[in-house]
Amino acid sequence: xxxxxxxxxxxxxxxxxxxxxxxxxxxxxxxxxxxxxxxxxxxxxxxxxxxxxxxxxxxxxxxxxxxxxxxxxxxxxxxxxxxxxxxxxxxxxxxxxxxxxxxxxxxxxxxxxxxxxxxxxxxxxxxxxxxxxxxxxxxxxxxxxxxxxxxxxxxxxxxxxxxxxxxxxxxxxxxxxxxxxxxxxxxxxxxxxxx
Numbered sequence: 782x783x784x785x786x787x788x789x790x791x792x793x794x795x796x797x798x799x800x801x802x803x804x805x806x807x808x809x810x811x812x813x814x815x816x817x818x819x820x821x822x823x824x825x826x827x828x829x830x831x832x833x834x835x836x837x838x839x840x841x842x843x844x845x846x847x848x849x850x851x852x853x854x855x856x857x858x859x860x861x862x863x864x865x866x867x868x869x870x871x872x873x874x875x876x877x878x879x880x881x882x883x884x885x886x887x888x889x890x891x892x893x894x895x896x897x898x899x900x901x902x903x904x905x906x907x908x909x910x911x912x913x914x915x916x917x918x919x920x921x922x923x924x925x926x927x928x929x930x931x932x933x934x935x936x937x938x939x940x941x942x943x944x945x946x947x948x949x950x951x952x953x954x955x956x957x958x959x960x961x962x963x964x965x966x967x968x969x970x971x972x973x974x975x976x
Contacts (some may be wrong), residue, residue, distance in 0.1 A: 835878050838864055842881050846888065854895040861889040886920045893917035894927045897934075907937045925954055932968060936975075945972050 831839055845860030868875040868882045875882050897913040900906045911934040917927050932947040951965035 835874065838867065838874065838878055838881060841867075842885060845885075845892075849888070849892055849895075854892045854899075858889060858892040858896060861885050861892065865889060890917040890921040890924060890927065893920070894924070894930060897930065901930075901934065901937075907934050910934050911938065923954065925951065928954075929965070929968065936972065941972060941976055945969065945976075948972060 841860045841864040845857045845864065848854075848860060849857035864881070865885050868878075868885075893913050894917045897910040897917065900913060901910040911931065914927055914931045914934060918924065918931065921927070928947055928951055932944040932951070935941075935944040935947065948965050948969045952969070955965055
């Protein structure tokens with residue numbers, strides 16, 4: 782029970798009582814925002830010329846990021862999914878602001894990952910968490926943290942072999958990951974012991 786959560790996606794096995802889940806979720810979101818969303822220190826519009834034709838898309842992009850940083854991943858997801866859909870349907874605009882098109886998928890995948898964690902921790906709705914995680918992985922297939930969360934949800938659903946397959950994939954990915962950690966190691970040890 783003590784190995785519930787870690788800010789680097791380390792082992793999480795047993796859901797906690799509701800009062801504790803809010804604390805863990807807030808800690809996770811704080812860490813996630815601090816480590817993954819450093820847009821205030823970066824020029825997120827680099828390479829994009831703002832014009833009357835693309836101001837709506839730029840606004841959706843920026844306000845979506847602001848919503849996430851404000852602790853509202855659902856609103857952020859709505860802004861960014863609308864933006865992504867608009868750009869998919871308009872190849873000329875997509876080409877004109879291609880840097881945003883490339884970046885919005887990553888942001889949307891991160892938002893979906895946080896929403897999935899909320900489903901898991903707050904509602905204990907594991908199937909919804911897994912479904913939302915699959916959506917995130919369609920956008921960014923090799924996201925280390927999202928894959929580790931998927932392994933957790935599969936374990937919770939009793940799909941041990943599928944969880945082990947993901948953990949083995951993470952072992953390989955960890956060698957080239959920008960911030961390597963031992964999450965796969967603890968998770969694989971736990972799954973083997975459980976089996």
